[in-house]
Amino acid sequence: MSSKASKWHGRIEGAAAHCAVPGCDEAGEFRAPLSPGDFDGPGDYLYLCLDHVRAHNARYNYFAGMSADQIEAAQSPIAGWERQTRAFATAGGNPGPAWNDFADPLDAISARFRPGVERARPDRFTAAERSALGVLGLKDDADRMALRRRYSELVRRYHPDRNGGDRGFEAKLGKAIEAYQLLKGSRAFAA
CATH class of the missing domain: 1.10.287.110 (DnaJ domain)
Incomplete structure (x- = not known):
């Protein structure tokens, strides 16, 4: 059965026996990043007690050591999305249903599912x-x-x-x- 939800967001119970700060005897239940990670995986972490993780978060600066260009690139709305993706199908639209190849002498239904066929719009005015x-x-x-x-x-x-x-x-x-x-x-x- 699942236990009662933790009062503290981010708490990892039993993660470390002691806080990573020398001289602290509290349990190290909160992860604190040493440096910004990348998209290939998580970065390195310290396991700290609640008081020390609060102090760490107060002085932590993600952009420390970055140039102005690197900071601008990291703040871009498309940061992390610069990879190539496959192109969409060129025919456009969904493939037709399984019955789209039946005999339709007036071509009333199957023409809709034929790629590359332009349908003439009816004239708007007489x-x-x-x-x-x-x-x-x-x-x-x-x-x-x-x-x-x-x-x-x-x-x-x-x-x-x-x-x-x-x-x-x-x-x-x-x-x-x-x-x-x-x-x-x-x-x-x-x-």
Whole structure:
């Protein structure tokens, strides 16, 4: 059975009969590093009593004896990760299921698992919606916010109440309203 958890973190019960400090008769139950270890294994340790390990930790400096460049390299966020790793698979994605080689005359399912096959994205807009985008002066990558912002801008510019009563822009206003009505109900701008 496991014994009661130790009150002190890092205590190694029964590690050494006596503390490594000369003249101390306490049990050496705490490991204290002599020098910084490396990634090939642990460094060298002294086994000290609680009072002496506290004193050791208070004066211990990991960076003692290192140059400024070595300290900077040790503090790097990627320190210890400079080794080479194997490359990921170039096909991308997971291999297909065991049944991906069945006869699929329409190629509806198995094309997804074939490496190197580009799937065509369905066109986002119909021809009428593309024409409406042109009326509003928007590109294919416009989102719902850009559509609303551009529509508001055109209404403010062309409305007779906003442009001093000039009715010369009524045709442009009508086209902008019609284009907006078509696009706001479009599947591409669905919320």
